[in-house]
Amino acid sequence: MTEARRFRSGLLSSLNPLGFNVERWSYTLHRATGVIIVGYLMAHIFETLQLSSGPAAWANTMAALHSLGPLEMVGLWIVAGSALYHGANGIRLILNEMFGKLMGKPILPVYPYSPTSLGRNQRIAVWTITAVVLTLWVWAGFYLLAGLGVV
């Protein structure tokens, strides 16, 4: 298998959480939201960089952004959701990876198996994060769409 083919099949397999545990879905969402945040950061740097070309260039950039209409706010809403999820899930990952929290202790496996690292505590953390992020995201949606006069 060539390197390119291996990478392509690896990327597809890496992004596909179907059938797996909730933490694996969380992993995929964390990656996706990370990419969105980096994309936004690049666009934001480009946007503010226009200031160095003078007020006219800045006004043109802002006009181009506003010409997107509701899409601008929808885009910001997606970025807000991404930042919320990435940040909240990041705290869970720091607890997991840097402090070994929510993982449980080594046990003697007894059938039917149930890994403690994906146990009750971990699931509660994942679903709590999802609930909090969804609530804040809906609130952010109202806030942003209110600016458009939609709500």
Added chain:
Amino acid sequence: MEKLTLKVTRTGGKKVSYELKYRKGMTVLDALTEVRERQDSTLGYRHSCRMGICGSCGMTIEGLPKLACQTQVSSLKTDTVSIEPLHNMSVVKDLVVDIMPFLDHHRSVRPFLMRRDIGERDHSDREYRVLAEEVAKFLQFDYCIMCGLCYAACPTAALDPLYTGPQAITQAYRYLADPRDEGWDQRVDLLDTSQGVWRCHMAGACSFVCPKDVDPAKAIQMARMEILKKRLLRKKGRTGSRLVPPAPQVVATEGTKPPPFDFSQASPESK
């Protein structure tokens, strides 16, 4: 369910369907064996013990890495079962994958007891006792059958073939937690690399698919703790081990039998 259809991905990616009669209690391995014996003798797959011990029959069943011998067809809730080779490994033939890179990662973490005294290692004549609470710290990770399911499920290994992988890191941690091992420093250095424990992003898929509940995700995070202890707390080697010292060496001369060892003399409680 009367009839069962197996959709097997064969070498080159071609999907071939086989129809057979379903029997109660049939496993995916039983079904594959029936196909090979009665329909297509060229079908390639690997298996040995048929009872979830050897770890040879790992394959992707209905999108998830599983042991074919432990997967009941009835548990899949479908009469068309999709079977593919394990992901993250190159295909040798049909469902047989090349596990050498996986085994190379396993070897790279030196999965054996390391002792400072080489002579003792090569001419061991003493028995080391381990306390029950010390065994409990690594026994779970000792149940690994090296089936490769965790490696196939790992989204990081999918993108980075140089990543040490969940199985190898778990085995490294198994020895890090073993009080008999004296290779703590060396092993921590082996894991503390960009392709070692820090490459894991805690998707937990490895623990989810492990057929023996070895829980590699937990072992990886615990290995991280050991590394942080060394780097941040400047821990040097394993401290506070309650290892029961080995029996004093008894040199047996020809014609004499060494006296039986009195274990009560060697227990830390007796000191």
